[in-house]
Amino acid sequence: MYLISAGIGRTGTFIALDVLSRYGEEHDKINVIEFVKAMRKDRMTMIQNADQYVFLYHALYVYFRRKANFISRTEFIELYGEIEKPEKRRRLRNEFNAVISLKPHYTADDYGTGRRYMKLSFTNSVLPVVYQG
Structure with a gap:
């Protein structure tokens, strides 16, 4: 059995990573929860599961930690x-x-x-x- 995926969970995760990393660079602060809420108002299933949400935090951590x-x-x-x-x-x-x-x-x-x-x-x-x- 194959699962068909629209890719909106993964896509939403990478959109959030892109936007939040750029915003954080410019403003020196981010609000992950509010951004994800705003994305989900427009497209309900952006970032579909907890693993994607955890990945977003981990990727942002690595991104901001780098030199x-x-x-x-x-x-x-x-x-x-x-x-x-x-x-x-x-x-x-x-x-x-x-x-x-x-x-x-x-x-x-x-x-x-x-x-x-x-x-x-x-x-x-x-x-x-x-x-x-």
Whole structure:
């Protein structure tokens, strides 16, 4: 049996992520609940389930936690053109370490739960993360 989805839950989640991240950058504050309520006035099932809602919070957390360094193409070429120089490699290592610090830390309980719910995974090589809340 295949489930047919209009995609409005996932689409609503990404619309909320886009709008709230931009608004937060500009105004230094966001109100997730009010924004989701406003979206659902126009389209009842935007963000359809709790997992999508949790994902929105998690994605916003990661987004606002990051240290964004947006640079132009010209600056990129200047900064990384001579990648073999030790100071350039050090800069990349520091950026990589910042990215690594964002990954979640799983416990032995998470591993056990993932093993119990293997049927939720698309492949046997990846354990599913099951939120219990």
